[in-house]
Amino acid sequence: QVQVVESGGGLVQAGGSLRLSCAASGHTFSNYAVGWFRQVPGKEREFVAAISWPGRSTYYADSVKGRFTISRDNFKNTVYLQMNSLKPEDTAGYYCAAYKSTYYGTGIPDYDYWGQGTQVTVSS
Numbered sequence: 244q245v246q247v248v249e250s251g252g253g254l255v256q257a258g259g260s261l262r263l264s265c266a267a268s269g270h271t272f273s274n275y276a277v278g279w280f281r282q283v284p285g286k287e288r289e290f291v292a293a294i295s296w297p298g299r300s301t302y303y304a305d306s307v308k309g310r311f312t313i314s315r316d317n318f319k320n321t322v323y324l325q326m327n328s329l330k331p332e333d334t335a336g337y338y339c340a341a342y343k344s345t346y347y348g349t350g351i352p353d354y355d356y357w358g359q360g361t362q363v364t365v366s367s
Contacts, residue, residue: 245270245356249339252361255329261363263324265339272296272315276347277322278354279313281335281363288338292324293347302347307333329365336360 246268255261265277278293292303292313301313312325322339340354348354 245272245275245341247339247341247356247358249337249358249361252337252363254364254366257329257331257365257367259329259365260325260327261329263326263337263339263361263363265322265324265358267320267341272317272320272322272341274343274345275341276344276353277313277315277339277341278347278349279322279324280338280340280351281333282338282360283335288351290349290351291337293349294322295347296345300347302349326363329363331365331367334363334365336362 248266251263274296279291280288281291282288290304294301294313298315310328315322338360339358342355
């Protein structure tokens with residue numbers, strides 16, 4: 244059983260940056276694809292970014308392309324989401340998820356293990 248733990252959320256002004264971390268607990272991320280999703284209360288959870296194992300391929304939602312970067316440190320069993328040029332519309336709970344596959348998925352049903360989420364708030 245893979246436990247996923249997110250960290251790094253917070254309050255930032257528009258135009259600022261944050262880096263989210265997603266760590267594996269009780270297991271490694273070896274041979275797991277990892278994705279980031281976000282959700283605003285009252286709206287559906289949406290895909291943000293994903294990375295394959297061991298990290299050669301990445302994919303981004305159009306809304307974050309060019310501003311967010313997903314990466315992984317396989318020695319630390321950690322996946323990162325670097326978020327630059329943040330906008331108020333990026334405000335959401337951000338969730339990390341993983342599933343055993345070498346290639347990434349972009350749909351919620353693809354993922355088996357989910358973290359509890361970390362809140363990102365961008366002020367205008």
